[in-house]
Amino acid sequence: MSTAHPLITTPVTADLLRGHLDVERTPHGLLPHRLPARARRQVPDAQLAMAEAQxxxxxLALRTRATVVELETLPTKRLYRGLPAPADGVYDLLVDGRPTAHTTVAGGNTRVIDMAAGTAELREGPTGTARFTGLPARDKTVEIWLPHTEITELVALHTDAPVTPAPDSGLRRWLHHGSSISHGSNADRPTATWPALAAAAGGVDLVNLGFGGGALLDPFTARAMRDTPADLISVKIGINIVNADVMRLRAFGPAVHGFLDTVRDGHPTTPLLVVSPVLCPVQEDTPGPLAPDFSSGTLKFRATGDPAERAAGRLTLTVIRTELARIVAERAAEDEQLHYLDGLALYGPADHAELPLPDEVHPDPAAHRRIAENFARLAFAPGGAFARPAG
Incomplete structure (x- = not known):
């Protein structure tokens, strides 16, 4: 390594982070979490435990004159048995809010997942470094967005000038909860998930509680949202409930009410937007559970339920959209800050014809951009649930 000045090492502390709800000290450094410790103790499965730690x-949000910034990390990457290794996760660097550079970190731990057997094996590896050079030599705010699907333990910062935590942005804080689509599955970088793109377009500060496979109306998630300061809140409900086949219509309505009641306990007048599922043809009228399908040589998904069982209360995306619209309409009579957004307005049949889902469930990077554009147009524009108040 060649630099003009010796690098200063700064341990990563919680005050340098944004977008997290908790941190954990590990033998290597600091591990950000998107659920608080109390909620994590109630997490019932390894999938959600992995997702909330991604x-x-x-x-990181720093104030510095540094022209060289290195972030030493220990990533944990996922490898699905029988499939090619995915690309290393991307670290995005922004300077004063503008995308400036990106890089990856090789090595780290690998979690080998066997979807057919339902097992996982952890293979340990070394730390690595995300290195950025050539930054402008002036006071500036530097953000490093962490890989959205890699658990990332933060070891230390190495810079050629001191760093301090960036001051509060003063932006409205948007707290969002959803499934793997909100988490960012198939997005190619952390600033290109649809919530990150929508937040940038809306000029808000994002806290993303999108959990791959984990949007199941869990009470501990509702309590985490209740206790998290927010100016704007959205909950995207439906796809995981159908593809995990976790409940029937009789249980779904009360569960939605209970989730919203809990959020409202902490945020009684905050704009609250309920978003129904985007289009997913394999689950529109076929109940779950969803199953992996490797017959094409790549990972795809198929619904395994019987459409005839909808009459007995089995859930599909079509059923859920109807029920969510009804629930929100009834509650909105007494809650003027409660709003509904049909997910088909974010990604519907015309979008699917142009930008099909590669694995039948998750949008590709272009579809993430489409969803973000539609959300920003419908939610943040004048007349939308998240429009800035007049005056």
Whole structure:
């Protein structure tokens, strides 16, 4: 390594982070979490435990004159048995809010997942460094967005000038909860998940509680949202409930009410937007559970339920959209800050014809951009649930 000045080492502390709800000290450094410790103790499965520790929307925010910034990390990457290794996760660097550079970190731990057997094996590896050079030699705010689907333990910062935590942005804080689509599955970088893109377009500060496979109306998630300061709140409900086949219509309505009641306990007048599922043809009228399908040589998904069982209360995306619209309409009569957004307005049949889902469930990077554009147009524009108040 060749630099003009010796690098200063700064341990990563919680005050350098944004977009997280909690941190954990590990033998290597600091691990950001997107659920608080109390909620994590109630997490019932390894999938959600992995997803909440993947730092979608989490970033370091620094004030510095440094021209060289290195972030030493220990990533944990996922490898699905029988499939090619995915690309290393991307670290996005922004200077004064503008995308400036990106890089990756090789090595780290690998979690080998066997979807057919339902097992996982952890293979340990070394730390690595995300290195950025050539930054402007002036006071500036530097953000490093962490890979949205790689658990990332933060070891230390190495810079050629001191760093301090960036001051509060003063932006409205948007707290969002959703499924793997909100988490960022198939997005190619952390600033290109649809919530991150929508937040940038809306000029808000994102806290993303999108959890791959984990948007199941869990009470501990509702309590985490209740207790998290926010100026704007959205909950995207439906796809995981159908593809995990976790409940029937009789249980779904009360569960939605209970989730919203809990959020409202902490945020009685905050704009609250309920978003129904985007289009997913394999689940529109076919109940779950969803199953992996490797017959094409790549990972795709198929619904395994029987459409005839909808009459007995089995849930599909079509059923859920109807029920959510009804629930929100009834509650909005007494809650003027409660709003509904049909997910088909974010990604519907015309969008699917142009930008099909590669694995039948998750949008590709272009579809993430489409969803973000539509959300910003519908939610943040004048007349939208998240429009800035007049005056």
């Amino acid at each position: 730092p979608s929307g989490v970033r």
